[in-house]
Amino acid sequence: MRASNLLTPRMRRNLEGYIFIGPWLIGFLAFILGPFAFSFVLALSEWSILEPPKFVGLGNFEKLLGEDLFWKSLRVTTIFTVVSVILRVSIALLLATLLNQGIRGHRFFQAGFYMPVMFSGVILGVLWAWMFPFDYGLINDLLRRAGIEGPRWLSTPPLALTSIIMMSMWRVGGMMVIFLAGLKDIPSELYEAAEIDEAGGISRFFSITVPMLTPIVLFNLVISMIQSFQVFGEVAVLTDGGPYNSTLVYLLYLYRQAFTYLHMGYGSALAWVLFIIIVSVTLILLKTSGRWVYYGGTRA
Amino acid sequence: MAKSRTLNRRDLLRASVGAATGMALAACAPVAAPEGAMEGDAPAAAPAEINWLGPFLPAYRFEWLQGPLMDMWQDTNSDITIVMEQATSWGDTEEKVLIRAAAGGGPDLVQTGETGAVTDFAARGLFTSLDPYMDADDDISVDLFYEAPMIAGQYEGVSYALPQDSITMVYFYNKAQFEEAGLSGPPATFDDIVAAAEALTALDGVDYGLQAVVSNWGHFASYLYANGGSFIDESCSEILFNDEIGVQTVSFLMDQVNAGIATPHGSDVSVQNGRASMVTTVPWIVGWTQNNAPEIYDVLGATTMPAGMVGSDVWGWAHYESILENSEAKDPAWTFLAWMLSEDIDLTYHENLNFLPGQPRTFAKPPFSEHWAWTVFAQQLEMTRPMPLCISWREINADILRPELEAAWIGEKTPQEALDSAAAKAAEKL
Numbered sequence: 074m075r076a077s078n079l080l081t082p083r084m085r086r087n088l089e090g091y092i093f094i095g096p097w098l099i100g101f102l103a104f105i106l107g108p109f110a111f112s113f114v115l116a117l118s119e120w121s122i123l124e125p126p127k128f129v130g131l132g133n134f135e136k137l138l139g140e141d142l143f144w145k146s147l148r149v150t151t152i153f154t155v156v157s158v159i160l161r162v163s164i165a166l167l168l169a170t171l172l173n174q175g176i177r178g179h180r181f182f183q184a185g186f187y188m189p190v191m192f193s194g195v196i197l198g199v200l201w202a203w204m205f206p207f208d209y210g211l212i213n214d215l216l217r218r219a220g221i222e223g224p225r226w227l228s229t230p231p232l233a234l235t236s237i238i239m240m241s242m243w244r245v246g247g248m249m250v251i252f253l254a255g256l257k258d259i260p261s262e263l264y265e266a267a268e269i270d271e272a273g274g275i276s277r278f279f280s281i282t283v284p285m286l287t288p289i290v291l292f293n294l295v296i297s298m299i300q301s302f303q304v305f306g307e308v309a310v311l312t313d314g315g316p317y318n319s320t321l322v323y324l325l326y327l328y329r330q331a332f333t334y335l336h337m338g339y340g341s342a343l344a345w346v347l348f349i350i351i352v353s354v355t356l357i358l359l360k361t362s363g364r365w366v367y368y369g370g371t372r373a
Numbered sequence: 374m375a376k377s378r379t380l381n382r383r384d385l386l387r388a389s390v391g392a393a394t395g396m397a398l399a400a401c402a403p404v405a406a407p408e409g410a411m412e413g414d415a416p417a418a419a420p421a422e423i424n425w426l427g428p429f430l431p432a433y434r435f436e437w438l439q440g441p442l443m444d445m446w447q448d449t450n451s452d453i454t455i456v457m458e459q460a461t462s463w464g465d466t467e468e469k470v471l472i473r474a475a476a477g478g479g480p481d482l483v484q485t486g487e488t489g490a491v492t493d494f495a496a497r498g499l500f501t502s503l504d505p506y507m508d509a510d511d512d513i514s515v516d517l518f519y520e521a522p523m524i525a526g527q528y529e530g531v532s533y534a535l536p537q538d539s540i541t542m543v544y545f546y547n548k549a550q551f552e553e554a555g556l557s558g559p560p561a562t563f564d565d566i567v568a569a570a571e572a573l574t575a576l577d578g579v580d581y582g583l584q585a586v587v588s589n590w591g592h593f594a595s596y597l598y599a600n601g602g603s604f605i606d607e608s609c610s611e612i613l614f615n616d617e618i619g620v621q622t623v624s625f626l627m628d629q630v631n632a633g634i635a636t637p638h639g640s641d642v643s644v645q646n647g648r649a650s651m652v653t654t655v656p657w658i659v660g661w662t663q664n665n666a667p668e669i670y671d672v673l674g675a676t677t678m679p680a681g682m683v684g685s686d687v688w689g690w691a692h693y694e695s696i697l698e699n700s701e702a703k704d705p706a707w708t709f710l711a712w713m714l715s716e717d718i719d720l721t722y723h724e725n726l727n728f729l730p731g732q733p734r735t736f737a738k739p740p741f742s743e744h745w746a747w748t749v750f751a752q753q754l755e756m757t758r759p760m761p762l763c764i765s766w767r768e769i770n771a772d773i774l775r776p777e778l779e780a781a782w783i784g785e786k787t788p789q790e791a792l793d794s795a796a797a798k799a800a801e802k803l
Contacts, residue, residue, distance in 0.1 A: 122475045123497050142772065206641030208580065228639030228783055316638060316779040334768045
């Protein structure tokens with residue numbers, strides 16, 4: 074009896090489907106799920122690539138709790154994430170609102186604001202490395218022409234992190250485009266009704282625009298939070314974590330541990346901690362979104 | 374008459390799956406090795422192929438290796454084919470070697486560039502000892518090289534790497550600005566540095582007489598070594614950088630920064646942009662100014678590192694060639710390495726790539742024996758000591774010493790506090 078006769082038409086259809094998604098499925102298992110599971114095994118081991126992994130249980134997690142640089146990098150990354158996410162979402166919303174007014178040349182500005190999104194973090198870091206030096210950097214040179222003595226942007230610990238946050242504002246274009254799409258989706262009848270009720274511009278913005286955009290705010294918050302926790306390239310190029318570890322972000326610490334010092338197990342443990350933090354913050358955002366996100370006039 | 378049949382969806386699917394399976398199996402099949410190659414340590418005369426993970430270089434310089442150098446090699450050694458591979462950074466080189474070695478393979482020959490790479494890799498058994506090859510070779514021995522760079526290629530007294538070139542720092546200065554400030558010559562001592570920096574800072578157009586990068590390991594190490602200090606003892610068990618000489622060295626640099634005659638942290642003032650007058654640095658400044666700032670190149674002078682309070686030497690390093698323990702073509706790899714280090718090829722190599730030679734005999738020939746800067750480097754290389762050859766040194770340097778030096782540089786800690794704090798943390802890592 075032919076094997077195909079053993080299968081029902083439904084099973085045959087399913088089998089064909091699985092065969093067609095097979096290449097993707099193999100890729101997913103081999104390059105995403107496999108390494109994901111392997112990194113968990115590594116997190117419980119000591120491994121320097123060349124020698125076989127040695128099982129240490131939760132040793133790597135215990136070790137990181139006692140490492141000053143772990144806490145330092147976590148603190149720096151948390152500050153960066155909180156401040157930069159709030160600022161980026163606010164600035165992106167503001168820019169989108171301005172560009173949605175149909176001002177002349179809005180497409181030019183739209184493209185201009187979006188352009189930095191296309192640069193990699195490394196290129197961004199190199200560009201800003203020309204802006205920040207305090208003697209002949211572009212920013213201080215402009216300030217000097219205006220009679221202001223610019224600060225030492227990257228040389229004092231609190232200001233160095235502030236400079237990195239400032240730099241991250243350059244990439245609000247992606248969020249801005251999503252907000253713009255959301256703004257276009259808000260029914261004009263709502264504004265017309267508000268106009269009849271003689272509501273002012275600010276009132277319309279906070280009573281119509283912001284509530285109607287809350288699903289997009291949530292989306293942008295989650296995405297930018299994940300991106301901010303993973304900031305790496307621009308910091309590695311611009312400050313390499315200095316001065317005095319004041320810009321030592323989490324991924325830079327992880328990268329050094331795993332790929333420079335070959336503490337692969339410890340690096341994997343750090344990666345899992347970051348994963349848990351990101352998942353937790355995302356869940357908190359999604360759980361609390363019911364209180365402030367509106368879908369089509371009703372709360373989520 | 375042949376029956377014609379339209380392919381239905383199932384036939385197409387079967388054919389696709391069959392083709393994919395066939396291709397996958399074909400891809401998994403071992404690649405046919407060239408005759409005579411990769412069969413144990415093949416004798417040098419047998420046809421062989423070796424994989425050389427070469428230096429990290431800009432593309433236009435790498436092309437010289439791939440083109441003219443390989444042509445020269447093939448002219449005399451047609452039985453050994455060199456397959457060259459380029460790294461995108463020295464870190465990339467290390468990652469490639471590690472990952473491939475972990476999988477049981479790897480390049481046969483590799484050039485590493487990061488300080489500490491040879492120590493780390495040799496300690497992990499990744500490199501093969503080159504001593505037996507040198508013992509059997511009449512032309513290549515450790516005596517060919519400058520001592521400090523050569524020692525830095527050893528681990529526990531065994532040579533696992535040979536210097537392809539050499540790296541050290543000398544003192545560069547702007548001759549025109551020195552003349553304008555009425556200074557008779559370059560500084561010869563730390564006291565001279567201070568006097569010169571004061572006079573130079575007073576000039577119009579000079580922001581700081583001295584370009585100092587306190588937290589840069591090479592820069593700080595130059596001053597520390599010149600002052601007679603050390604980072605760590607030879608057995609890698611005792612931290613020395615926080616002793617009296619270490620503190621004195623950081624204090625010396627910080628005093629000049631605080632006096633406004635040396636560049637503070639984050640400054641972009643440099644000798645190459647003409648706003649500073651003196652700096653201790655590696656040879657790259659010569660080529661850089663020649664190509665990008667010829668007006669500075671024309672007035673650039675060089676001298677050996679000014680003597681400190683105790684000593685007058687500086688650190689010496691190199692880019693290193695090593696043969697991997699995994700290699701199945703060690704003999705051909707050695708043949709190629711010995712050829713590259715031979716007298717004529719070493720000269721051609723450095724003339725074309727603009728690196729400092731690693732052998733005094735190459736330095737003794739033109740153009741190196743006639744160049745205003747290379748002759749100073751040749752002198753300096755006679756007075757070098759290696760950087761620490763300890764397994765955990767890279768981590769101590771990047772994660773502990775550098776941030777603490779930055780803390781001193783930005784005024785968060787005194788030199789003594791910063792170095793003591795670094796020493797305490799470093800001791801835990803040893």
